[in-house]
Amino acid sequence: MNTTIATSTSTPSLEINASRQFTSWLYEQNLSLTCTTYQAGKVFFIGLQPDGHLSVFERTLDRCMGLYTTGSSLYMSSLYQLWRFENALEPGQIHQGYDALYVPQVGYITGDLDIHDLVLQRELNNTQKLVFVNTLFSCLATVSETHSFIPLWQPPFISKLAAEDRCHLNGLALQDGKSKYVTVISQSDVAEGWRDKRVDGGCVIDVENNEVILTGLSMPHSPRWYRDKLWLLNSGRGEFGYADLERGVFEPVTFCPGYQRGLAFHGDFTVVGISRPRHNKTFSGLPLDEQLQAKNAEPRCGLLVIDLRSGDVVHSLRLEGVVEELYDVAVLPGIRRPMAIGFRTDEIRRVITIGASEI
Secondary structure, eight states: OEEEEOOOSSSOOEEEEEOTTHHHHHHHHTEEEEEEETTTTEEEEEEEOTTSOEEEEEEEOTTOOOEEEETTEEEEEOSSEEEEEEEOOOTTOOBTTBSEEEEEEEEEEOOSOOEEEEEEEEOTTSOEEEEEEETTTTEEEEOOSSSSOEEEEOOTTOOSOOSSOSSOEEEEEEETTEEEEEEESOOOOSTTGGGGGTTTOEEEEETTTTEEEEEEESSEEEEEEETTEEEEEEGGGTEEEEEETTTTEEEEEEEOSSEEEEEEEETTEEEEEEEOOOSSTTTTTOHHHHHHHHTTOOOOEEEEEEETTTOOEEEEEEEEESOOOOOOEEEEETOSSEEEOOSSSTHHHHOOOOOOOOO
């Protein structure tokens, strides 16, 4: 099954091909997916049309990257802003054939911090705090009503908060509602020093204990705590797997034919985002190149659905054309066909919702 989207008359179209049972899997699991590509500046919402065919809805947001979903809220980072979208539809409501309508409600101007992952952290007073990976300043941070950001934590080897992307801090995992694990490309403490350590300088850090707990990784991304395991992507080698925390080693589970970023879980499955590596110094010369060559495979862009019980890739969605890279992916449980209101059409002027009255 394939879907072709003409992005504009002056740019190539986007072709999306789903594996034979991908739509059936979406239906059986009663979910939809959303994913971002900063390379093309698009966020995609992937679900099912009423006739069972694939539904792909896209909006344009400059350099959109990190995603986080909880309840009716969808958080997303972009070039110099953080956004919270809210699903404006009640259960059972339909808008133009869609059962979820994500509307931007709150935005923070952060400046261009190269924000990667973001989460909602549970606080002691039962409130929640938005925490994001401030890659430019090599720290975890939160939003501010008066400033670009408020620093919360930095790796123990980072001697100064500077706009230098020293270690390429990129991934953040919650455990029991608290920020717990991060991934970095290296332990360097000089401007863009991580670029010289791409092959095996990556590590995982325990934020709570300030300890490096896993080393020797190649361009790690997207740490996630799920079912009592710390899962992550060893992207420079094309490996999805988990950290054996007792032994301090990475256990690969599945090889993915592309540069991985984005990891989301639902039931017995995980969804992994893969990209076609750029032909530049950041992505060239990685062990992934040798792995692909050994398997006689070409890198691709899209989503892979992996069965955690077997480690097999059971379904996939392939993107070809204008989109060559993905960054993040999130699951939207209980939603069949989502859409969103963007900023470049008049729709945002006409979508008005009313909260509970206090009159």
